[in-house]
Amino acid sequence: METPKNPTERWVDCPQCAQPSLYAPTNLYRPFCSERCRQIDLGAWASESHRVPDESPPDDIEGLDRPA
Numbered sequence: 545m546e547t548p549k550n551p552t553e554r555w556v557d558c559p560q561c562a563q564p565s566l567y568a569p570t571n572l573y574r575p576f577c578s579e580r581c582r583q584i585d586l587g588a589w590a591s592e593s594h595r596v597p598d599e600s601p602p603d604d605i606e607g608l609d610r611p612a
């Protein structure tokens with residue numbers, strides 16, 4: 545039988561990659577295992593659930609110095 549290092553440690557499955565993820569304040573990306581997984585999930589959620597109205601054209605980038 546395995547002996548846990550710390551009784552207060554709690555591990556969960558990362559919602560993105562299903563890898564063990566430490567669910568603790570030390571894990572800034574909880575319940576995700578890493579920043580990458582967190583970004584992927586947030587990106588998917590944002591694109592699926594939050595359709596942002598086209599208020600500004602995406603190629604209208606000003607203040608960008610382009611070398612000629």
Ligand SMILES: [Zn+2]
Pocket residue numbers: 558559560561562563576577578581
């Ligand atoms: Zn992950």
